[in-house]
Amino acid sequence: MKEKDINTTEYIKIIKESPEKKRSYIFFAFSILVMIVLVVFAIRPTILTITRINKEIKEKTTVNSLLGTKIDTLTELDKQYTTSKKELNNLELIFPADGNFSLFMSNIDAIVARNGFALVSINFDRYKGDSFSASTKVLVPTAVRLSIKGRDSNLINLLKDLEALPMYPVVESVSFSTQRDRDGLSSFSLNLRIYNIENDKFYK
């Protein structure tokens, strides 16, 4: 028989170099290739999408948290505003947004009279001085020129009373002469710096 002619060495050779083995190598390589194709074209885009969604979720969580904080803050501020509404409404008179200095005028009149002076004239003008250096965002200085008559001995009390007003005025300039008129009164010129808001919808 022909099979009897094949010895052991030849069998091993057949096993080692069999076409079966070659084919198994080819299929293994094909498997790896298919896996690579799957990873590159199917799994990778999906993972990228998941990463993107994760990032979106992170951002949205932050935005959601900030919005929640804003709602909580506004709710809390609304409660505080309700309890302090009267005091806050006074700010509109102290720092007017529409150029209405009625509270200041009435205070000036009272203070001048209380210190024995007579108000001769009062003028409001745009502030042009150099003394104001505070970096305020909404408060804008305004110049007020007062012309009054009275005794110089009362001047300091008058100035102190003026600077104690709730609108935080500052005496920018004072000038007077000790010469007296027929009634024994001296003339004084005062320049004050007060503050207002240049936005008529500020309190609305």
Next chain:
Amino acid sequence: MFQSEKQPKSINFLDALYSPNDLWANAYVWLVNVGKYMLIFVQVVVLIVFFSRFVLDRKNNDLTEEINNKVVLLSNENWRKNAILFDNYQTLLLDVKKVREGQQINSTSVSELTSGVPSSLDLENFSFNEGRVSFHLTTSNLDAVKNYEAALKNNPDYYDVKFSISKDKTDISVRITFNLFPTEDK
């Protein structure tokens, strides 16, 4: 008649049942041995990815809905007005604090200046303008003027002190100008 030819008794382990050249048969073997694991792996990955996306998409949609609801709430006219109003009050109160703490009160300075004039000197005119001070004084006592000049020039709160003295018979007229250091520069 029933006599048959004697067949050799042997088993060939080297040749498979199928033909080694049959491609479909090889593919079947590969599918059974290797491909199935790969398919299982891919299916597992696909399932994980599917459920992850399902969960994440749901979470994302919930968050979007929640944000939209909050935005709608904050876009409400009253809420919007209140937000602006409270923001304005906050800015104003900060400004008031800056003004209250940052500005120099001048009534005290004027008080010190006018009360600092010696009684032997008569104050005729006084002017204070943004830290710039000028006096007009009259007297008949020159020593008092000298003392006052020395006092002003030695005062560390004042600078650029200038005296102008004129004499008319017995009356001495003195004009003084100087500047005050701002509070923060002292």
